[in-house]
Amino acid sequence: MAGKGTFVSRVSPVTLTGRNPTGTVMMRTWAWPAGLAAAAVVAGHAGPGVSAVGPLRRRLFPRLAGFGHPDHVALTFDDGPDPASTPGFLDLLAARRVQATFFMLGSMVARSPRLAAEIAEAGHEVAVHGWDHRYTILRGPLDMYQDLARARDAVSAATGQQPRFFRPPYGVLSSGALLAARKLELTPVLWSAWGREWARGATPESVVTTVLAGLGGGGTVLLHDSDCTSPRGASSAALGALPRLLDACAGRGLTVGTLAGHGLAPR
Numbered sequence: 001m002a003g004k005g006t007f008v009s010r011v012s013p014v015t016l017t018g019r020n021p022t023g024t025v026m027m028r029t030w031a032w033p034a035g036l037a038a039a040a041v042v043a044g045h046a047g048p049g050v051s052a053v054g055p056l057r058r059r060l061f062p063r064l065a066g067f068g069h070p071d072h073v074a075l076t077f078d079d080g081p082d083p084a085s086t087p088g089f090l091d092l093l094a095a096r097r098v099q100a101t102f103f104m105l106g107s108m109v110a111r112s113p114r115l116a117a118e119i120a121e122a123g124h125e126v127a128v129h130g131w132d133h134r135y136t137i138l139r140g141p142l143d144m145y146q147d148l149a150r151a152r153d154a155v156s157a158a159t160g161q162q163p164r165f166f167r168p169p170y171g172v173l174s175s176g177a178l179l180a181a182r183k184l185e186l187t188p189v190l191w192s193a194w195g196r197e198w199a200r201g202a203t204p205e206s207v208v209t210t211v212l213a214g215l216g217g218g219g220t221v222l223l224h225d226s227d228c229t230s231p232r233g234a235s236s237a238a239l240g241a242l243p244r245l246l247d248a249c250a251g252r253g254l255t256v257g258t259l260a261g262h263g264l265a266p267r
């Protein structure tokens with residue numbers, strides 16, 4: 001399993017440093033476009049669709065880590081829409097009258113545009129997870145822009161909604177990804193609590209325990225509504241955990257909803 005940590009770099013040209021799944025340090029340097037005054041954040045990552053949740057990131061970039069209204073929890077899903085698994089989440093969320101934010105892959109939307117539309121029609125928020133599920137740190141600025149623009153346009157065309165949020169694959173942000181997101185008016189949002197349902201042997205119980213260990217008021221929860229980048233069964237573990245997670249939030253007096261309802265709408 002890879003090392004975990006959050007690395008912050010703010011120099012010009014920017015040097016981004018992270019760790020690949022084998023723990024090897026990766027480094028990529030690009031020049032900042034003039035006037036882009038944003039810190040670059042690269043999170044270490046440990047598996048498909050995941051990234052370390054670093055205390056440093058939470059402290060330095062609370063909005064990036066998804067911290068919003070203290071009496072609210074944002075529920076987010078990555079990697080769909082997936083006909084094999086997403087409908088189960090939609091049914092459960094409808095039964096519980098909960099709305100969530102779905103970070104969609106453009107490549108998955110292209111395969112299932114009607115399902116993407118159903119997500120939006122059910123009142124959920126749609127957001128961009130990129131077209132391909134690839135590390136942004138390994139892609140150049142133009143490639144990154146084209147990927148995000150293509151994904152945003154696919155999500156928008158399928159759902160009729162204009163996405164406002166972007167979550168990079170593996171939670172890894174590069175300078176190119178930040179610049180592309182800014183140009184496309186997409187706000188990057190990661191998460192503050194995750195289920196690690198992508199880990200081998202994960203169960204609904206392990207997902208509940210893991211999420212609740214990192215969750216407080218104002219947090220953003222990451223789960224996966226598809227196994228397309230995870231071991232088979234990951235989304236089932238997430239779905240099995242969801243009722244108990246919703247119960248736990250209700251028991252703590254926390255309202256569960258979308259990022260838009262979390263106070264993280266772009267300023």
Ligand SMILES: [Zn+2]
Nearest residue numbers: 049078079169
């Ligand atoms: Zn993902």
